[in-house]
Amino acid sequence: MSHLEHDTLWALARTELDAAAAQNAQAHLAGCADCRVALEDVQLAQQVLSVLPEPPPMPEQMARRVGASIAEAADAQAAKSFTSWWSSLFTPRFILAAAMGVVLVTAAAWLLASTTPQPIPPAPIALPVPSPAPAPAPLVGAPAKKLSATVASANKSTAKKAQVLAEGATVTTQKGGSVWMKLPDGSRAGLTATSEVKLHTLEEKQLTLELTRGSLAMVVPHREDRVLTVRAGDLQVVDLGTRFLVSREANRTLVAVEEGKVQVNTPSGSREVTANHAVSWSNGQLTELAWEPTPAAAPKTANVEPVPEGQPDSIARLGDEEQPEDGPPPPEEVQEEEDLTQAPPPDRTPIAADEQWAGPPVKNTPAPVAYKRMSTAERGFSLKNIERKLREVGTVITSPTGRAAAARNVMLTADANDCHHALRLADRWLSEPITGAANEAEMRRGVQLQQVRCLNHLGRTQDAETILKMIQTVH
Numbered sequence: 001m002s003h004l005e006h007d008t009l010w011a012l013a014r015t016e017l018d019a020a021a022a023q024n025a026q027a028h029l030a031g032c033a034d035c036r037v038a039l040e041d042v043q044l045a046q047q048v049l050s051v052l053p054e055p056p057p058m059p060e061q062m063a064r065r066v067g068a069s070i071a072e073a074a075d076a077q078a079a080k081s082f083t084s085w086w087s088s089l090f091t092p093r094f095i096l097a098a099a100m101g102v103v104l105v106t107a108a109a110w111l112l113a114s115t116t117p118q119p120i121p122p123a124p125i126a127l128p129v130p131s132p133a134p135a136p137a138p139l140v141g142a143p144a145k146k147l148s149a150t151v152a153s154a155n156k157s158t159a160k161k162a163q164v165l166a167e168g169a170t171v172t173t174q175k176g177g178s179v180w181m182k183l184p185d186g187s188r189a190g191l192t193a194t195s196e197v198k199l200h201t202l203e204e205k206q207l208t209l210e211l212t213r214g215s216l217a218m219v220v221p222h223r224e225d226r227v228l229t230v231r232a233g234d235l236q237v238v239d240l241g242t243r244f245l246v247s248r249e250a251n252r253t254l255v256a257v258e259e260g261k262v263q264v265n266t267p268s269g270s271r272e273v274t275a276n277h278a279v280s281w282s283n284g285q286l287t288e289l290a291w292e293p294t295p296a297a298a299p300k301t302a303n304v305e306p307v308p309e310g311q312p313d314s315i316a317r318l319g320d321e322e323q324p325e326d327g328p329p330p331p332e333e334v335q336e337e338e339d340l341t342q343a344p345p346p347d348r349t350p351i352a353a354d355e356q357w358a359g360p361p362v363k364n365t366p367a368p369v370a371y372k373r374m375s376t377a378e379r380g381f382s383l384k385n386i387e388r389k390l391r392e393v394g395t396v397i398t399s400p401t402g403r404a405a406a407a408r409n410v411m412l413t414a415d416a417n418d419c420h421h422a423l424r425l426a427d428r429w430l431s432e433p434i435t436g437a438a439n440e441a442e443m444r445r446g447v448q449l450q451q452v453r454c455l456n457h458l459g460r461t462q463d464a465e466t467i468l469k470m471i472q473t474v475h
Contacts, residue, residue: 003035004029004032006038008025009035009039009042058103058107062110066099066103066106073098073099147184148165148166149164150165151179155177156176156193158173167200167201167202169198170197172196173192173195174194178192178193178384179191183207185221185228187239188219188220189217190216191215192215192383194213194214195211196213206226206229207227207229211232212248215387215390217244218239222240235264235265237255237265238262238263238264240261240262240272241260242257242258242275243260244260244273252281252397253280254279254390255278255279256291256393257274257275257277257291258276260275267284277290387416392405401437403435403443410429411446414454419454423454429447448467
């Protein structure tokens, strides 16, 4: 049986055969084991040849020796006597051709010598010789070390107290809930009710929180070696060492500063906001607002831990300030109840425009309902106080008059189940003089209904029935 020629196997390995010849060769290989083995040898040789290095240049000394040998041979050949001028003419050329062959053979020998393994191999690049030099610095662009945050307190939240949160974690609070977290740099982040925040970046030089909805309070010590940013939709709030708030609603984002200053970045530019000021971002416009800072909370007298250096005293017990108000007051706060049943009736004298009010006059107005006075913790820098202040500011922005804003604040406070505070706001609203606004009667009825709602929630059904009967009598 005939076999494929050696040249045919090489041409097939280099895909240099035409379609017909390649098809015939493949058909022969299918039935000839010897040719298949020969083709594999050709392919292996082709792979070896493809990785051979380029021939190195001839060393200068060797080139001079080769040239000298060629010249001596030419001179010796020319010195001989020839019988014909043709012999004198062509013999040196023959010698020159032979010398070129010697050069090629010498180059091939040099190439083989350079590729032959030596007893002492040269130090490869991948295995450098050990050096006593100090270890190199970390490569630029190495991944930053990931840190974590710790939950200081939690109420009605997806997070639990003392839980460790990694980068990328999302914390959500329900209605009436709150969370305080301690960030890796010592900053405190407080989440109010019905809010959500994502710990986007927790690195040594970069901390970034993304507020999806609700309100976030930040207490941040001044640090030059890291950047803390709060993202809220189109806004980016960069901390400059301060205590500030970020509140995000569907159509408005509020940034308020209580201490220090922040940089607020919008799609249209940047602005610094300092203490006792706030800005509202809505419909692509940034509006400046006044902001009254939250009173500092008095430190507790028992089990007080030392305040970390660089942090204000008002945040020493952030994790202990949030106390729910749903239900009767705790025993230690009973002594702070104010007895208003003997207080003189409020001044309900109509103002000059009262004759424009079409509603009936108020008759048999009962004395104000007793309510719970604010405790020391409630008067301090707490998430509950922040929620109350944000509701008040929001109603002022969205209501046509201050009285309408106050009435709406009563309703929003009751919706948040902050019933003790809602009763305080309702009593304050009802004690103010009656106005001549066209919706005065409607607003008054709404405030009184919120009183009934909160009294029933707190279990004071008798007081709620008294006010409800008065509403039915008047209306």
